[in-house]
Amino acid sequence: MSITVPAGFRLSGVRSGIKQDATKEDLTLIVADAAAVAAGVYTQNLVYAAPVAVDRQRTPTAEFRVLVANSGNANACTGQRGLEDAEQMARLAAEACGADSSQALVMSTGIIGHFLPMDKIANGIRQAANALGSDEAAFLAAARGILTTDKGLKIAARELQIGDHTIRLAGMAKGAGMIGPRMATMLAVVLTDAPLAVDDAQTALTTAVGDSFNCISVEGHTSTNDTLLLLASGEAGGRPLAGDDLAAFQAALNGLCIELARMIPDDGEGATHLITIEIQGAASRDDAMRIARAIADSALVKTAIAGGDPNWGRIVSAAGYSGATLDPDRLSLSINGTRLFSHGGPVDFDAPAVSRSIRDNRETHLLLELAEGAADLRFWTSDLTTDYVRFNADYHT
Amino acid sequence: MSITVPAGFRLSGVRSGIKQDATKEDLTLIVADAAAVAAGVYTQNLVYAAPVAVDRQRTPTAEFRVLVANSGNANACTGQRGLEDAEQMARLAAEACGADSSQALVMSTGIIGHFLPMDKIANGIRQAANALGSDEAAFLAAARGILTTDKGLKIAARELQIGDHTIRLAGMAKGAGMIGPRMATMLAVVLTDAPLAVDDAQTALTTAVGDSFNCISVEGHTSTNDTLLLLASGEAGGRPLAGDDLAAFQAALNGLCIELARMIPDDGEGATHLITIEIQGAASRDDAMRIARAIADSALVKTAIAGGDPNWGRIVSAAGYSGATLDPDRLSLSINGTRLFSHGGPVDFDAPAVSRSIRDNRETHLLLELAEGAADLRFWTSDLTTDYVRFNADYHT
Numbered sequence: 195m196s197i198t199v200p201a202g203f204r205l206s207g208v209r210s211g212i213k214q215d216a217t218k219e220d221l222t223l224i225v226a227d228a229a230a231v232a233a234g235v236y237t238q239n240l241v242y243a244a245p246v247a248v249d250r251q252r253t254p255t256a257e258f259r260v261l262v263a264n265s266g267n268a269n270a271c272t273g274q275r276g277l278e279d280a281e282q283m284a285r286l287a288a289e290a291c292g293a294d295s296s297q298a299l300v301m302s303t304g305i306i307g308h309f310l311p312m313d314k315i316a317n318g319i320r321q322a323a324n325a326l327g328s329d330e331a332a333f334l335a336a337a338r339g340i341l342t343t344d345k346g347l348k349i350a351a352r353e354l355q356i357g358d359h360t361i362r363l364a365g366m367a368k369g370a371g372m373i374g375p376r377m378a379t380m381l382a383v384v385l386t387d388a389p390l391a392v393d394d395a396q397t398a399l400t401t402a403v404g405d406s407f408n409c410i411s412v413e414g415h416t417s418t419n420d421t422l423l424l425l426a427s428g429e430a431g432g433r434p435l436a437g438d439d440l441a442a443f444q445a446a447l448n449g450l451c452i453e454l455a456r457m458i459p460d461d462g463e464g465a466t467h468l469i470t471i472e473i474q475g476a477a478s479r480d481d482a483m484r485i486a487r488a489i490a491d492s493a494l495v496k497t498a499i500a501g502g503d504p505n506w507g508r509i510v511s512a513a514g515y516s517g518a519t520l521d522p523d524r525l526s527l528s529i530n531g532t533r534l535f536s537h538g539g540p541v542d543f544d545a546p547a548v549s550r551s552i553r554d555n556r557e558t559h560l561l562l563e564l565a566e567g568a569a570d571l572r573f574w575t576s577d578l579t580t581d582y583v584r585f586n587a588d589y590h591t
Numbered sequence: 592m593s594i595t596v597p598a599g600f601r602l603s604g605v606r607s608g609i610k611q612d613a614t615k616e617d618l619t620l621i622v623a624d625a626a627a628v629a630a631g632v633y634t635q636n637l638v639y640a641a642p643v644a645v646d647r648q649r650t651p652t653a654e655f656r657v658l659v660a661n662s663g664n665a666n667a668c669t670g671q672r673g674l675e676d677a678e679q680m681a682r683l684a685a686e687a688c689g690a691d692s693s694q695a696l697v698m699s700t701g702i703i704g705h706f707l708p709m710d711k712i713a714n715g716i717r718q719a720a721n722a723l724g725s726d727e728a729a730f731l732a733a734a735r736g737i738l739t740t741d742k743g744l745k746i747a748a749r750e751l752q753i754g755d756h757t758i759r760l761a762g763m764a765k766g767a768g769m770i771g772p773r774m775a776t777m778l779a780v781v782l783t784d785a786p787l788a789v790d791d792a793q794t795a796l797t798t799a800v801g802d803s804f805n806c807i808s809v810e811g812h813t814s815t816n817d818t819l820l821l822l823a824s825g826e827a828g829g830r831p832l833a834g835d836d837l838a839a840f841q842a843a844l845n846g847l848c849i850e851l852a853r854m855i856p857d858d859g860e861g862a863t864h865l866i867t868i869e870i871q872g873a874a875s876r877d878d879a880m881r882i883a884r885a886i887a888d889s890a891l892v893k894t895a896i897a898g899g900d901p902n903w904g905r906i907v908s909a910a911g912y913s914g915a916t917l918d919p920d921r922l923s924l925s926i927n928g929t930r931l932f933s934h935g936g937p938v939d940f941d942a943p944a945v946s947r948s949i950r951d952n953r954e955t956h957l958l959l960e961l962a963e964g965a966a967d968l969r970f971w972t973s974d975l976t977t978d979y980v981r982f983n984a985d986y987h988t
Contacts, residue, residue, distance in 0.1 A: 241911025241919045271904055271919070273936035306904025307937045372891060372905075374912070413890035415905070416912035493810035493890065493975070494769060494983055501984030507668055507703025508769075508812070514638025515771070515813035522638045522668070539670035540704045578890070579984070580977040586891055587898030587976070 197330050197351050200362040200387035202227050202427025205332045206325035207339030210318025212266035212304070212311060221318035222339030224261040224383065225291050225326055230427045232258035232299060233396040235403050237375070237420035243270035244280035245300040246421060252299060254396040258425060259293035262286075262319060263301035263340050263381065265368070270306045270418035279310045286316055290323035301381050303368060303419050304342055337366035340381050343585075344370050348382075348457040352446040356439045359432045361388045363446055367454040371463040371586065373412035374491070375420050382407065382422045382454060387430040388443055394435065398444050399424040406451035409483075409573045412462040413582075414491035422451075455574070460556075462576025463585050467499050469558045469575050477567040481518035485562065486573035488516035496578035502553035504545060506534040513562060524565040530558060594727050594748050597759040597784035599624050599824025602729045603722035604736030607715025609663035609701070609708060618715035619736030621658040621780065622688050622723055627824045629655035629696060630793040632800050634772070634817035640667035641677035642697040643818060649696060651793040655822060656690035659683075659716060660698035660737050660778065662765070667703045667815035676707045683713055687720035700765060700778050700816050701739055734763035737778050740982075741767050742858050745779075747850040749843040753836045758785045758827045760843055764851045768860040768983065770809035771888070772817050779804065779819045779851060784827035785840055791832065795841050796821040803848035806880075806970045809859040810979075811888035819848075852971065857953075859973025860982050864896050866955045866972050874964040878915035882959065883970035885913035893975035899950035901942060903931040910959060921962040927955060 199205065204225045213220040234253035236246045262283055269276050284298035302310070326332065337347050348367040353360060367382035390398070399422065407422055424447070428434075435443050460468040471489050476482035489495050492512040498505035506527050513520060523538035530551040534543050552558050558577075596602065600623055604616040631650035633643050659680055666673050681695035699707070723729065734744050745764040750757060764779035787795070796819065804819055821844070825831075832840050857865040868886050873879035886892055889909040895902035903924050910917060920935035927948040931940050949955050955974075 237912075239908060239911040240917055241908050241922075268904075271907055271932065271935075271937060273920075275936075306908065307932070372908075415889050415891045415909060418904075418908045418911065491888070492812050493979070494812045497980050497983035500980065503984070507665075507815075510668055511636060511638050511703065511769075511815045512812060514636040514815065515634075520637055523670075525638075535668065535704070538668070539672075540668060578980055580980045582890070583894050583897065583975055583977045583980055586894035587900070 197333050197364050198362055199328045199333050200364055200385045202387050202429030203385050204326040204328045205336035206322045207335030208318055208322045208325055211314045212264055219335060219339040220264055220266045221322055222263040222336045223322035224336060226259050226427050230258045230425055231256050231390050231392050231395045233399040233424045235399055235422050237417055239416045239418050241418050243268055243302060243419040244272060244276035245269055245302045246419060247277060248280045248284060249299045249421060254392045256392045257297050259297035260287045260291050261299045265340050265342050266304040267302060267308055267310055268304045268306050268419050269302040269310050272309055275309060279312060283315055286319045290319050301421050303381050340368045343463055344368050345461050348454055350450050350453040352450045354442055354446050357432060359430045361430045363450050365450050365454050369458040370461045371412055372415045372417040373458055374414035374416045375407050384424045386426045388426050389428040389432050389434045390426040391434045394440060395424055395426050398447055401444060402447045402451040406455035410455045410459050411490045411575045412459055459574045459576040464579040464581030465576035466579055467558050467577040468556060469499055469577060471573040472561045473571045475564040475566055476569040477519045479569045482569045482571035484516040484518040485513045486571055488512045490573055490575035493578055499552060499558050500577040500579045502549045504529050504534060504548040509560060510535055519566055520564055526563040528561040594730050594761050595759055596725045596730050597761055597782045599784050599826030600782050601723040601725045602733035603719045604732030605715055605719045605722055608711045609661055616732060616736040617661055617663045618719055619660040619733045620719035621733060623656050623824050627655045627822055628653050628787050628789050628792045630796040630821045632796055632819050634814060636813045636815050638815050640665055640699060640816040641669060641673040642666055642699045643816060644674060645677045645681060646696045651789045653789045654694050656694035657684045657688050658696045662737050662739050663701040664699060664705055664707055665701045665703050665816050666699040666707050669706055672706060676709060680712055683716045687716050698778050698818050737765045740860060741765050745851055745854040747847050749847045751839055751843050754829060756827045756829045760847050762847050762851050766855040767858050768809055769812045769814040770855055771811035771813045772804050781821045783823045785823050786825040786829050786831045787823040788831045791837060792821055792823050795844055798841060799844045799848040803852035807852045807856050808887045808972045809856055856971045856973040861976040861978030862973035863976055864955050864974040865953060866896055866974060868970040869958045870968045872961040872963055873966040874916045876966045879966045879968035881913040881915040882910045883968055885909045887970055887972035890975055896949060896955050897974040897976045899946045901926050901931060901945040906957060907932055916963055917961055923960040925958040
């Protein structure tokens with residue numbers, strides 16, 4: 195994939211020394227050349243990290259200038275000192291690019307409960323300010339700077355033509371564990387040069403998150419640091435998007451967010467399968483979400499897929515305890531296109547063939563049909579393997 | 592432990608051939624010599640098994656005569672035929688002991704989505720009716736007949752003196768996986784010779800379940816078959832318990848149910864730790880339950896305990912997304928008696944010592960103090976190990 199950085203932004207990713215691995219970038223800077231629009235959505239966890247507290251107060255805004263993000267330390271559960279550190283981090287980033295402190299946003303991800311090494315952060319910011327660029331290499335370095343246990347980069351881009359103007363979107367995300375977003379994901383940033391009014395930017399982002407980052411989980415544990423930002427420079431030119439143009443932008447943003455969001459469970463810690471849970475005919479969207487989450491968060495469902503077992507009883511029973519309205523006699527389930535359970539009763543099916551279709555493919559598709567109403571939803575999760583357990587049991591604070 | 596069977600009951604456990612393992616009992620019969628009181632609590636899963644449908648209609652009752660239970664097949668998600676099979680199973684058990692069909696209750700546990708082998712069930716019931724006894728050996732055989740993946744027997748007993756009468760309680764339970772009861776547990780039966788009015792029996796059981804079987808989980812997956820029955824013969828003599836006597840019985844029943852309930856996560860599939868989650872000072876009991884369940888069901892918390900890691904960030908963040916009211920700045924956490932997080936901030940502690948205390952003990956004690964209100968709760972769960980994943984990924988339908 196080739197990424198063109200949306201006009202009006204410069205980026206960098208450097209190694210400040212927060213992470214132990216000497217080969218890994220751990221600090222990212224994203225600078226808007228002039229005041230830009232920034233919208234954000236954040237974790238709903240009541241125990242939220244200091245950088246979330248700072249950004250939540252400062253977005254949405256039309257005065258954004260700089261985002262500084264670090265990996266290796268979440269600055270969460272760090273009390274008053276943590277909050278002061280996050281504000282200081284924002285101030286240092288603003289100073290490094292000639293902006294006002296209030297124009298800076300900050301993100302952190304990594305271990306919970308440790309204070310930020312502020313000397314390393316300060317050095318990293320100076321280094322990053324000298325490394326800013328607007329080419330693909332700069333974008334990739336910035337995308338690497340926010341990764342933790344991710345196996346690879348999570349980036350996506352879109353381009354659309356609106357009148358005479360070419361509008362670009364480019365996004366980056368991170369996350370592989372502690373993924374059960376209720377409002378956003380671990381960390382993700384979408385850059386665009388679209389001209390957007392502040393309120394429209396916030397609405398567009400909130401809309402996009404509903405079907406993307408809010409529809410993924412790894413183990414359902416909502417992080418303290420989930421943050422998704424949309425940064426819009428307006429450098430593509432033209433008047434603030436409205437009407438059909440705004441709708442076209444929204445569609446592009448939705449598609450980009452879904453593409454980024456799916457990458458997270460696909461890279462779930464220890465995962466061998468990306469599981470798509472498709473809910474059709476729920477009584478309401480809330481019900482569809484409850485059912486999808488109950489299935490996605492069931493260790494029994496996740497281990498069955500890991501083992502290539504078309505164990506439909508575990509899936510149907512998870513739907514049953516989800517809290518959603520459902521009549522078992524109207525319920526049907528298919529795995530990878532084969533119907534296993536139909537209108538409340540078991541059906542004969544070729545179990546070895548379905549098992550093979552699970553084993554032989556990275557993606558598993560579960561389709562649950564409820565016939566209760568008109569609400570549909572797609573949700574993505576990862577399977578649960580011994581590698582997930584080993585990874586998280588061996589990880590030490 | 593020595594068990595005296597409460598007066599008025601005979602039991603047996605036999606092998607009918609439902610389970611593949613030729614050394615395992617798989618059918619249990621419990622007969623009351625005369626009409627007895629039976630109260631029940633059942634799964635809240637909307638996808639509930641046929642035997643649950645039958646028993647729910649028939650309890651509470653003062654006309655109970657016989658309970659037949661099988662392991663190896665859950666008779667769940669089996670539609671109309673499954674319901675007819677459960678009714679037929681009850682009828683066969685009633686006939687074998689000269690009772691009316693409506694006086695019989697039925698329990699099933701095992702694989703979901705397969706029809707009961709009714710010929711084996713019928714033979715098993717005949718065999719079990721000829722093997723009834725009222726000694727400890729009969730009780731133990733009956734307790735074995737309901738086990739599935741359990742590593743050992745789950746039994747408990749109490750004795751109390753009320754006036755001139757010695758009242759006995761004896762209980763049995765099964766369950767090691769698919770444990771996230773919302774109303775009862777997989778399968779459990781408590782026998783007593785106490786004289787109890789029907790309504791008092793139901794109330795006593797519903798009360799006891801609140802602090803016992805509703806306060807455990809293995810992976811939080813609520814089963815389709817959860818059933819807890821209290822069978823009271825009245826053979827201890829005396830008038831129906833009331834006032835202080837009923838309160839004394841309630842206390843004994845509570846203690847017995849907690850003892851049985853704890854055995855389930857202690858024997859959780861692959862478990863190496865029994866984790867007690869103690870919540871103090873929640874705003875309400877519902878809030879305390881939400882927090883306890885969020886912690887208990889977090890794969891990140893469970894793997895941390897498996898790895899002997901005092902990873903308090905995972906525990907505190909689980910409380911934060913539980914949906915309960917809490918102010919992080921009032922929150923404190925201790926593990927095995929050591930304070931790790933105090934009023935919203937990290938504290939210095941001897942991490943290797945706490946890690947050792949987790950590794951060296953079967954039980955881990957988590958104490959979360961909220962200072963939001965007066966609600967306290969204890970909840971028990973198991974850790975999450977590679978053995979759990981292996982067991983449930985290798986299990987095949």
